[in-house]
Amino acid sequence: MPLLDALFNFARWLTHDQTEAEDLVQETFAKALRGFDSFTLGTDFRAWMFRILRNTFLTSRTGLQAKLTVPLDAEDEAPVAVTWETPEALALASASRDALQAALEELPIAYREVILLCDVEEMKYKDIAEVLSLPIGTVMSRLARGRKLLRQMLAGHHEVATASKKLDPIR
Amino acid sequence: MSCESWQTRVEAYVDAELSPLEMDSFRAHAAGCTECASTTLALIEAKGALRRAGHLYAASPELRARIAAATGAQASEATTTREPRKAAILSWPKWALAAAALVLLAAGLFFYAARTQRPSSLAEFADLHVADLAGSNPVEVVSTDRHTVKPWFQGRIPFTFDLPDLQGSPFTLTGGRVAYFHQEPGAQLIFTYQRHMISAFIFRDTPQLTISESAFSDRSTSFNLQTWTKDGLRYVLVSDVNAATLQQLAALLH
Numbered sequence: 001m002p003l004l005d006a007l008f009n010f011a012r013w014l015t016h017d018q019t020e021a022e023d024l025v026q027e028t029f030a031k032a033l034r035g036f037d038s039f040t041l042g043t044d045f046r047a048w049m050f051r052i053l054r055n056t057f058l059t060s061r062t063g064l065q066a067k068l069t070v071p072l073d074a075e076d077e078a079p080v081a082v083t084w085e086t087p088e089a090l091a092l093a094s095a096s097r098d099a100l101q102a103a104l105e106e107l108p109i110a111y112r113e114v115i116l117l118c119d120v121e122e123m124k125y126k127d128i129a130e131v132l133s134l135p136i137g138t139v140m141s142r143l144a145r146g147r148k149l150l151r152q153m154l155a156g157h158h159e160v161a162t163a164s165k166k167l168d169p170i171r
Numbered sequence: 172m173s174c175e176s177w178q179t180r181v182e183a184y185v186d187a188e189l190s191p192l193e194m195d196s197f198r199a200h201a202a203g204c205t206e207c208a209s210t211t212l213a214l215i216e217a218k219g220a221l222r223r224a225g226h227l228y229a230a231s232p233e234l235r236a237r238i239a240a241a242t243g244a245q246a247s248e249a250t251t252t253r254e255p256r257k258a259a260i261l262s263w264p265k266w267a268l269a270a271a272a273l274v275l276l277a278a279g280l281f282f283y284a285a286r287t288q289r290p291s292s293l294a295e296f297a298d299l300h301v302a303d304l305a306g307s308n309p310v311e312v313v314s315t316d317r318h319t320v321k322p323w324f325q326g327r328i329p330f331t332f333d334l335p336d337l338q339g340s341p342f343t344l345t346g347g348r349v350a351y352f353h354q355e356p357g358a359q360l361i362f363t364y365q366r367h368m369i370s371a372f373i374f375r376d377t378p379q380l381t382i383s384e385s386a387f388s389d390r391s392t393s394f395n396l397q398t399w400t401k402d403g404l405r406y407v408l409v410s411d412v413n414a415a416t417l418q419q420l421a422a423l424l425h
Contacts, residue, residue, distance in 0.1 A: 004230045004234075004235065004238065005229045005230050007230075008228060008229065008230040008234065009225070009226060009227065009228045009229070012227070012228040013225070013227075013228075021228070022230075022231070022233075022234045022237075025230065025234060025238070026234070026237055026238055026241060029238050029241065029242055030241060030242075033242055086206075086209055086210045086213050089210065089213035089214050089216075089217050090213045090216070090217075092213075092217040092220060092221070093213055093216035093217040093219075093220050094216075094220075095220065097220075097223065097224045100220060100221065100224035101224050101227060104221075104224065104225065115221065115225075116225055118186060119218050119221040119222055119225065120221065120222055120225030120226060122222070122311075124188065125183075125186070125188050140182075140183070143182070144182055147182065147217075150221075151217070
């Protein structure tokens with residue numbers, strides 16, 4: 001079951017906790033079985049499962065604590081330019097696996113989840129929008145901001161601390 | 172188009188989310204712009220690094236067992252509720268069941284005969300090639316660099332293969348994707364020759380691949396095909412370019 005591993009990996013990254021992630025995945029499968037009627041043929045099954053997992057996470061204790069915060073001023077849909085930060089992108093590309101994992105752990109959860117879905121799970125924007133219940137434009141701008149932050153973290157600018165201070169709950 | 176207008180879309184390019192037309196025009200732009208090309212390359216590398224770093228946790232055997240038990244229990248509950256329907260089928264007259272069985276058998280034989288009559292699997296590769304080019308995203312990994320394309324397949328297909336340096340040849344590598352043939356995952360590489368697209372399929376050579384001839388022209392679709400095996404792998408080239416050009420690429424890949 002490759003989907004099980006993918007769901008567990010995502011859950012583990014969201015919760016930072018082995019037991020909680022396992023419970024989350026088990027609940028996801030139970031909910032999926034019960035609600036299989038609500039799955040629409042022709043839509044992406046993987047996205048549907050991730051959506052159930054993510055919604056279950058939002059109602060869990062850790063999920064409520066994390067509150068999926070993103071900077072309010074950043075939540076517009078304006079496209080974000082990469083502004084030619086090739087050195088930063090190279091820093092990310094050449095970072096060690098450990099450094100990358102640490103940076104990903106530290107990233108605010110709203111950015112972490114979108115990067116996990118896009119870069120790790122390699123989902124299409126439209127499926128990510130489905131999982132996160134967001135418009136595609138917001139997915140794209142969150143992705144761009146998240147990646148930018150990650151690149152800066154790995155290039156040695158510790159702007160994540162200041163970025164986190166501005167975080168406000170959005171849902 | 173200028174660099175600035177691409178700045179907001181270079182990430183979408185790396186995610187293979189631009190329309191085929193935009194993908195092409197960005198590729199054309201990056202071919203003459205070192206800044207865009209190096210940014211793109213760095214972003215592709217970064218995406219790959221993230222993918223490898225992000226696959227960190229796997230489900231434990233205990234979790235696997237827990238879920239199998241839970242889903243199995245629910246599934247058997249579902250079958251018990253369906254019991255009455257099963258009983259209804261059993262109470263059908265015996266002749267109706269016999270007739271249904273005969274119809275199924277006849278249909279099975281018909282399809283078996285239709286399958287075995289087909290000269291080879293090659294025509295199916297032509298179908299894969301056409302279906303892929305008709306899709307909105309012909310490639311999943313976008314790169315003209317063989318050192319990006321080849322590692323991308325790691326963990327996606329159950330084998331690895333050699334990609335030659337195409338520098339100085341008339342062929343350009345535009346990217347690749349995972350293709351499936353008879354439920355077997357394999358690599359599909361897309362090359363361009365002038366404005367023609369060439370698909371190179373690489374699969375493990377299994378008995379299901381009933382291929383005898385080495386070159387083949389599908390007269391009904393006018394596609395040319397070339398195929399050979401090397402180190403237990405089956406290579407199939409499909410394109411609308413002429414047979415001699417296809418032979419030239421085949422020689423490079425050999």
